[in-house]
Amino acid sequence: MSWKKGDSGYEADLLTAEPSGFETITLVPERSFSFEIVNERRCTGYAPEPGERAVCPEFRKIESGSQCSECRGKDIYSGYVRGDKDTDLDGSFSVYMAQISKMVKVGVTRDRNIPSRWVEQGADFGARVRKGLESGEALKVESRISSDGLAERIRKEAKLPPEDKPDLLRQEMKQRDFRGEVQDVQDLTRYSTMSASGFQRSGLFEGELESVRGQVISNGRLAMPLTSGKVIKKPEQKGLNSF
Structure with missing residues (x-):
């Protein structure tokens, strides 16, 4: 899943990897979908340069994650994710x-990725607490804050329901003496507030698209994460554009 800024706010695209390349489907509100997410994974390729994506040469089946070991080794972001000091990211x-x-x-x-990074993560509210750092220093600051009790990752199941007030964020910032503008992130997207009461990681998704929140889509009844690496089955006798 990727996000871009459009005339009506940030909107999401579903990027699918196939042996021959990639295909993009814009997730438009009220568009009808019918597909199944199955418990199988394939490598989604790697980033050879910033902003670029290359397909996995073998389109390998994988047990977990979204990359095979070969593509992970080629990915320019791998060192940054591990927190390596010797990273190519400037x-x-x-x-x-x-x-x-x-x-x-x-x-x-990156400084320029705020607030889009919050949109990608499905945040309700966000605040920048430090800026203008080199990657290594930024990771050290993140580590110090997380060791003080804040998570670096949140499971998709825990990202619902949405919150309409930033009280928790303001409380955590005050506790650590951080100052910064708190932004309402969901107001930046073109989608309505997600109202689904059900959540499942795989299975059939059918109906009109109600909302998108980070990497999670909803038809108003069911919320389902579009997890990188998971295989999406096309509806029988229909092409990908029929999703």
């Missing part, structure tokens, strides 16, 4: 805190 980075449902997390992203 630039200016920010440390942020984000409220997602009833939890608050800490994270690192």
